[in-house]
Amino acid sequence: MPAPTPAPAAPTPPPARARLGSRALFPDLEVAVYLNHASLSPPSEPVREAVRHVLDGYARRGMLWYSEEMERRERVRGQLGRLINAAAADLALVPNTSAGVLTVALCLPWRRGDRIVLFNGEFPTNITPWQQAARRHGLDIVWMETESFRRDRAAALEALEDHLRAGVRLVAVSAVQFTTGQRMPLEAMGALCRRHGSELFVDAIQGAGIVPLDVAAMNIDYLTAGSHKWLMAPEGLAAFYAHPEAARRLEPNVAAWLSHEAPFAFLTDGPGQLRYDRPIVESARMAEAGTFNVLASAGLEASLGLIEGLGVDTIFDHVQAWHDAAEPSLIERGFESARMSDPGGRSGILSVRPPDPSTTPAWARALAEHGIGCGTPDGWLRLSPHWPNASEEIEHLLTALDQVRSEQHSS
Ligand SMILES: Cc1ncc(COP(=O)(O)O)c(C=O)c1O
Known part of the structure; x- marks a missing residue:
């Protein structure tokens, strides 16, 4: 007698695919023509599903679900790394873009009289933390106009190089200007910074997910980008990248319990592990100081999956x-x-x-x-x-x- 054939396993549904020009994954969006992703993206069905899945997981299993989120965190770092051509190990998940800017503004070992180049016209989050660092450490702010790069790019780059020649510690700029949509010439700016020994910091919230970004080709030392605009995930999460050498220059002034090596040992490995002298990680992850936003992270994994699928x-x-x-x-x-x-x-x-x-x-x-x-x-x-x-x-x-x-x- 032939052996009974086993019942076929229930097919797993294929992952949702985004289609260019289709709102099929946004069935509840009431705004007829949604043209506001530069402010905030509505969540797609896969993002909502991913967030619900996390809540359900915690509802069922409480702390037993935590390891799922730790694994997801690694996967999301990998996705973000692919998006900006960085290694996952050089990325951290921080609460918002401002936290990424603050990390560098608070942690660079500034010297009195260091000069920083800022751009009039930028979103304030890429200004205020540098102004505070300037006040606290006696830095000189060199102002340039974002608009000069829209009017005459070559002349503006020459003016930037003049400033760099005179000695600049750091240039802080947005990948895309939030008002005019001007994409800044990051590759040219990065090359100039490298030539003159300055560091380049990029607020990429208006670029990540919509314009190509490559931290290696653009010589970017630090980059941060929040999740709720072009990355199409919920609010309350941002990527923070630091080049490994740049990360080693940062003082751990925003470090807390998760910034240490083996941060969970005192919770999982028995007595005698509660120590305060464990080394602080010398990478962007130093900025991952405390419990992170698992709901936004699940949403980000889903939305990045769709973005990666399209390219x-x-x-x-x-x-x-x-x-x-x-x-x-x-x-x-x-x-x-x-x-x-x-x-x-x-x-x-x-x-x-x-x-x-x-x-x-x-x-x-x-x-x-x-x-x-x-x-x-x-x-x-x-x-x-x-x-x-x-x-x-x-x-x-x-x-x-x-x-x-x-x-x-x-x-
Ligand atoms: C260029 C730019 N940077 C930063 C932000 C927001 O920063 P955060 O993620 O800290 O709220 C915005 C918009 O809200 C922005 O347009």
């Missing part, structure tokens, strides 16, 4: 096609576009403004009533589509703009 270059091209299709019609309607003609200066953000920028918030409020979500930093109407956005949405946007204009005229 950042492919997403970037998709978003550029959206911008290409929308921009001329916006200009035709009297808006000024901040988008650079040099493709190397472009990002996920297409910012435009009406002739009177003080009316931008009113435009955004009116557009919201027509189902369009966008941001309004510093008088710009910021449109920030990502992989789920489709070019068909542009018609909806333009119709809404025309309706808002006629409402403005009739009121």
